[in-house]
Structures are given as structure tokens and as C-alpha cells.
Amino acid sequence: RKEVEQDPGPFNVPEGATVAFNCTYSNSASQSFFWYRQDCRKEPKLLMSVYSSGNEDGRFTAQLNRASQYISLLIRDSKLSDSATYLCVVDTGRRALTFGSGTRLQVQP
Amino acid sequence: SAVISQKPSRDICQRGTSLTIQCQVDSQVTMMFWYRQQPGQSLTLIATANQGSEATYESGFVIDKFPISRPNLTFSTLTVSNMSPEDSSIYLCSVEDPQGRTQYFGPGTRLTVL
Numbered sequence: 001r002k003e004v005e006q007d008p009g010p011f012n013v014p015e016g017a018t019v020a021f022n023c024t025y026s027n028s029a030s031q032s033f034f035w036y037r038q039d040c041r042k043e044p045k046l047l048m049s050v051y052s053s054g055n056e057d058g059r060f061t062a063q064l065n066r067a068s069q070y071i072s073l074l075i076r077d078s079k080l081s082d083s084a085t086y087l088c089v090v091d092t093g094r095r096a097l098t099f100g101s102g103t104r105l106q107v108q109p
Numbered sequence: 110s111a112v113i114s115q116k117p118s119r120d121i122c123q124r125g126t127s128l129t130i131q132c133q134v135d136s137q138v139t140m141m142f143w144y145r146q147q148p149g150q151s152l153t154l155i156a157t158a159n160q161g162s163e164a165t166y167e168s169g170f171v172i173d174k175f176p177i178s179r180p181n182l183t184f185s186t187l188t189v190s191n192m193s194p195e196d197s198s199i200y201l202c203s204v205e206d207p208q209g210r211t212q213y214f215g216p217g218t219r220l221t222v223l
Contacts, residue, residue, distance in 0.1 A: 034211055043201055043214040044152065087151060095140060095205065096167075097212055099151040 001026055004100035006088050012106045017078045021103045023071040023088030032091035033064055035073050037084045038102065044087055047073075078107045111136050111204050113215035121221045122192055129188045130218045132202035137182035139205070142212060143175070146199040155200075158185050192222045 006023045013019050025033075033050035048055065050062040050071055061074040071088055088100035112135040122128050132141065143155040155175055156164040164177040178186045189196050199219050203212040 032210065043217050046211055046213070049211065091211075095209065096142060096154050096157055097152075097203075098154070101151045 002101070003027060003098045004088055004090050006100035006103050008101055008103060010104040010106050012108060013078055014108055015078055015080060017107075018074065018076045019078055019105060020075075021073045021086055021088075021105075023073075023100055025069050025071070025088075025090045025098075027090070027092050027098075028069060029092055030069075030090045031093045033071050034089040034091075034097075035060075035062055035071075036087040036089050036099075038087055039084050044099075047086070075105075078105075080107050080109060083107045110206060110213045111138065113202065113204060113213060115200075115202060115215040115218050117218055118216065119219040119221075121223060124193050124222055126192055127188055127190045128192065128220060129186050130200050130202075130220075132185045132187070132215055134183045134204050139182070141179065141185045142203045143177060143185070143187045144201045144203065144214075146201065146217070148197070152201065155187070189220065192220075194222045196220065197222045 004025050035047040036044040037047045038044040048057050048062050050064045052064050054063045059076045063072045083106050085102040085104045087102045090098045114133045116131045141158045144152040146152045154167050155170045156166045158164045158177050158179040160179045160182050176188045199217045201214050201217045203214045
């Protein structure tokens with residue numbers, strides 16, 4: 001079983017749609033959680049950290065459920081510029097990151 | 110966030126040769142990390158490099174194949190030794206943010222081995 005699992009997609013959505021990505025992790029000792037965004041042929045960039053209380057940054061909302069070992073990312077009012085691969089990332093406490101395989105989002109006009 | 114540069118940005122190499130990738134950061138950082146991203150895959154950690162100590166390698170990666178140097182707090186190198194086509198990947202270095210919460214990545218080195 002992979003340490004971090006994501007639906008690879010692609011998710012093809014129209015502009016303005018709301019889309020949700022899910023991720024599960026296997027190591028219950030994991031301490032920190034993140035969503036990164038990776039554009040084609042670019043390095044990953046931090047989108048947001050994920051906290052148990054949930055956190056929101058503009059159109060993006062992230063949630064963490066430790067009991068279910070489940071992380072989610074919600075994007076509201078999708079823009080063309082949101083098209084990218086979204087990586088679920090977990091830090092098990094070793095200060096080294098474990099990446100999911102990524103979920104590809106394509107927002108269409 | 111730290112500004113991270115890598116050299117070369119890309120290279121095409123013959124099998125059996127070695128390539129050294131450089132990673133430069135514009136501020137002093139304790140921990141630097143090297144990752145590999147194979148075509149169509151996500152990132153896999155190769156090793157963690159702390160200044161003044163041996164790098165710590167992840168399962169499946171060995172020092173003879175991927176020797177790492179960390180001579181100071183702003184610089185590291187990763188060498189891909191005795192390359193084969195299976196080593197064709199993007200190699201990325203990263204550093205922790207000052208609060209130690211997450212990591213920022215360099216632009217990557219795209220390696221093709223023929």
C-alpha cells in the first residue's frame with residue numbers, strides 16, 4: 001500500500017465549478033500535512049498547510065481528519081489558472097516529505 | 110521563502126558517465142533534501158543532507174550511486190554515478206522554511222540518459 005494515496009484524475013471541470021480532491025495516508029504517526037501544486041515541467045510549490053481545524057485561503061479550503069487519516073482540498077469558483085497537478089504531501093516527523101502521486105486538474109473554458 | 114537555484118537545468122548524458130548537480134540557496138539552511146521525479150511519477154526522497162555530517166539515504170538509494178556533498182550551509186551537490194537510462198528523471202533539491210514547517214523546491218535538473 002502506498003504511504004500517500006490520491007486519485008490521479010484527471011478532473012476536467014468547467015470554469016466556475018467547485019472541485020474536491022481527497023487523499024489518504026497510511027502512517028498514523030504523520031504530523032504535518034500539505035497540499036502542493038505542480039505545473040507542467042515546473043517544481044512543486046506549496047499551496048497550503050492542512051490543519052485539523054481546517055483552513056481556508058481564498059477559494060481554497062483544506063481539511064484534515066486524523067481519525068480517518070484523510071485529507072481533502074476544495075477549490076471553489078475554479079479558474080483556468082488552477083489547471084495543474086495537486087500533490088498531497090505528508091511529513092511523518094522525520095522532516096522529510098512523502099508525496100502522493102498527484103491529482104491532475106484541467107479547468108476548461 | 111528562500112531562493113534556490115540548480116545547475117545544470119538540464120543535461121543529456123551517455124550511459125556509464127556521471128553527472129554532478131549543484132544546488133545553491135540564498136540563505137543559510139540546516140537541512141537540504143534531494144528528490145527524484147521519474148517521468149509521470151511523483152517525487153521520491155533520495156536523501157537528507159546536513160552540513161558537517163554524512164547524508165542520510167532513503168531505502169533504495171545508496172551513497173555509491175548518489176554521493177552527496179554538503180560543504181556549507183548554502184550549497185549541496187548530488188552526483189548521479191554510472192548512469193543508465195533508468196536514471197532519466199528530474200532531480201530536485203529542497204530546503205526547509207525557517208520555521209521548519211515545510212519545504213521549498215529548486216527548479217529541478219532534467220536528466221536524460223541515452
